[in-house]
Amino acid sequence: MKTFEMKVILSIFLLVSYVANGIEDGTCNLYDRRGLVETPAAGDAAGGAAAPAGGAAGPAGAAGGDGVFDISKCPNAKGDGSTDVTQSVQKSWDDACHSTANAKILIPQGEWLTGELNFAGPCTAPQPISIEIIGTLKAKPDCGAFPSGMWINIFQTGVKIFGGGTLDGQGCEAWKTKSPGGKALPDSLCITQCNASSAENINIVNSKGFNVKLVESHDFIADHLNISCAFDSPNTDGIHLGEITNATIQNTVIGTGDDCISIGDNSVDILVNNVTCGPGHGISIGSLGRYPDEKDVKNIMVQNCKLMNTTNGARIKTMHESPALTASNITFQDLTIENAFNPIIIDQHYFADKPGPSKVKITGVTFKNIKGTSLSQEVVTLNCSDAVPCEGITVTDVDFKYTGNCTNTTLVSVCANAKATFGGVMNPPGCPPA
Ligand SMILES: *[C@@H]1O[C@H](CO)[C@@H](O)[C@H](O)[C@H]1NC(C)=O
Ligand SMILES: *[C@@H]1O[C@H](CO)[C@@H](O)[C@H](O)[C@H]1NC(C)=O
Ligand SMILES: *[C@@H]1O[C@H](CO)[C@@H](O)[C@H](O)[C@H]1NC(C)=O
Ligand SMILES: *[C@@H]1O[C@H](CO)[C@@H](O)[C@H](O)[C@H]1NC(C)=O
Ligand SMILES: *[C@@H]1O[C@H](CO)[C@@H](O)[C@H](O)[C@H]1NC(C)=O
Ligand SMILES: *[C@@H]1O[C@H](CO)[C@@H](O)[C@H](O)[C@H]1NC(C)=O
Ligand SMILES: *[C@@H]1O[C@H](CO)[C@@H](O)[C@H](O)[C@H]1NC(C)=O
Ligand SMILES: *[C@@H]1O[C@H](CO)[C@@H](O)[C@H](O)[C@H]1NC(C)=O
Numbered sequence: 001m002k003t004f005e006m007k008v009i010l011s012i013f014l015l016v017s018y019v020a021n022g023i024e025d026g027t028c029n030l031y032d033r034r035g036l037v038e039t040p041a042a043g044d045a046a047g048g049a050a051a052p053a054g055g056a057a058g059p060a061g062a063a064g065g066d067g068v069f070d071i072s073k074c075p076n077a078k079g080d081g082s083t084d085v086t087q088s089v090q091k092s093w094d095d096a097c098h099s100t101a102n103a104k105i106l107i108p109q110g111e112w113l114t115g116e117l118n119f120a121g122p123c124t125a126p127q128p129i130s131i132e133i134i135g136t137l138k139a140k141p142d143c144g145a146f147p148s149g150m151w152i153n154i155f156q157t158g159v160k161i162f163g164g165g166t167l168d169g170q171g172c173e174a175w176k177t178k179s180p181g182g183k184a185l186p187d188s189l190c191i192t193q194c195n196a197s198s199a200e201n202i203n204i205v206n207s208k209g210f211n212v213k214l215v216e217s218h219d220f221i222a223d224h225l226n227i228s229c230a231f232d233s234p235n236t237d238g239i240h241l242g243e244i245t246n247a248t249i250q251n252t253v254i255g256t257g258d259d260c261i262s263i264g265d266n267s268v269d270i271l272v273n274n275v276t277c278g279p280g281h282g283i284s285i286g287s288l289g290r291y292p293d294e295k296d297v298k299n300i301m302v303q304n305c306k307l308m309n310t311t312n313g314a315r316i317k318t319m320h321e322s323p324a325l326t327a328s329n330i331t332f333q334d335l336t337i338e339n340a341f342n343p344i345i346i347d348q349h350y351f352a353d354k355p356g357p358s359k360v361k362i363t364g365v366t367f368k369n370i371k372g373t374s375l376s377q378e379v380v381t382l383n384c385s386d387a388v389p390c391e392g393i394t395v396t397d398v399d400f401k402y403t404g405n406c407t408n409t410t411l412v413s414v415c416a417n418a419k420a421t422f423g424g425v426m427n428p429p430g431c432p433p434a
């Protein structure tokens, strides 16, 4: 879905859910959580949502000092993995957001089951608002619990997520029933229009759709994330970026059934450093050019990464019949890539189901010091657009061994419509000059 439609749907949804939340779960406020008021006994919450309790509702956030909004202090909230605590978590965010002091939502030890969560502003609490996840948040297995197609939607600037805990998307059933070409499955952690935010030291497992989807933001840091999904889970990109300026993804381990990291259109000043990837489809710029309003991608650095058992390694992919845009100043350096079919690849015929060529101009791309093993003979593939040939491609110190099954173990570079120079140790040798 394109971002604009997403925004409209999300806005409508946020409004509805905000209204709904405002009238439910009224006792779940700051005082309860700070232990100043007894919380009602956890009663008979069997399986249902945290009941709309009619108890004494103090005005949330009226107290001075910093607020910790501990979801376990909400009436009927149980971290047993089967009680639905959606309303408790939602109310905790709403109270944190609308408090006037520094605010933190706390997900303590336990397994906390929820449907869709909307962590939206505008907030009155000072930034950053913290979300500390120590236990496990579990998504309901049923996709119907996520009407906007997302599980945790963060839609507020200045949010800090951390704590060593886990987001478990419980995607296994959803992957099995997904029809090819059907509706996309809900993404786990969606961060939209969140400037100056970060996610650190969190495990994200078994997402139904993308694990992390970061869009329309600037100044983001992802650090020490641990993302894993089954190798055959469809469209479970580890981290997808779109319309992002100034983001760093570092010290992170990603193994999924799709791209470890995908960097979409209008992304600028992106650093990917010390990421371990595999299984999965590799680290990709793109795909670019699917939608008519896409914008340029530039200043991307991918360095010190290790990719193991990924179909692709370092990849740039663009679609046919794209708008005219540019992808420039992109560097992949100091990478180890083991057992990839396409270790280094520019593919301007990605999903080439339309006849017209790609009009994404790729210029200023460096592949440098990349070593490893290849399951195919074709280690370097520069398959560019005949409408806008690639320019300024530099390939230096690429050293691979063949680990496939064929008796012919000769490695090759293959180029089309690419102005490329090759230098340093080249195994395979580069393409002859175009
Ligand atoms: C994020 O930054 C952009 C660009 O500086 C700005 O237009 C936008 O309003 C900011 N978003 C929020 C939610 O503060
Ligand atoms: C990029 O983002 C980081 C982390 O949020 C921030 O510290 C830095 O100042 C930003 N850089 C620029 C040029 O805005
Ligand atoms: C990362 O996730 C995997 C799979 O869930 C788990 O086995 C491993 O312990 C995690 N690593 C850390 C540092 O939490
Ligand atoms: C690289 O990332 C891994 C995984 O998070 C971490 O264990 C290691 O310390 C990082 N290396 C450096 C030099 O920071
Ligand atoms: C190219 O991108 C790098 C970051 O990867 C940045 O440091 C450099 O300034 C960019 N070069 C230009 C000419 O913008
Ligand atoms: C990569 O695949 C090989 C062969 O299937 C397997 O033995 C190895 O454990 C895998 N390594 C990783 C890190 O997934
Ligand atoms: C190599 O052969 C084995 C056994 O026939 C097969 O399972 C595997 O998929 C083959 N690998 C490649 C890269 O073709
Ligand atoms: C081995 O593969 C290379 C690259 O595809 C090809 O040029 C060569 O002719 C092949 N050798 C044999 C003996 O088939």
Ligand SMILES: *[C@@H]1O[C@H](CO)[C@@H](O)[C@H](O)[C@H]1NC(C)=O
Pocket: 349, 352, 381, 383, 414, 415, 416
């Ligand atoms: C480039 O990709 C097209 C479409 O997949 C394919 O037909 C063509 O053979 C490729 N060219 C090279 C040089 O790999």
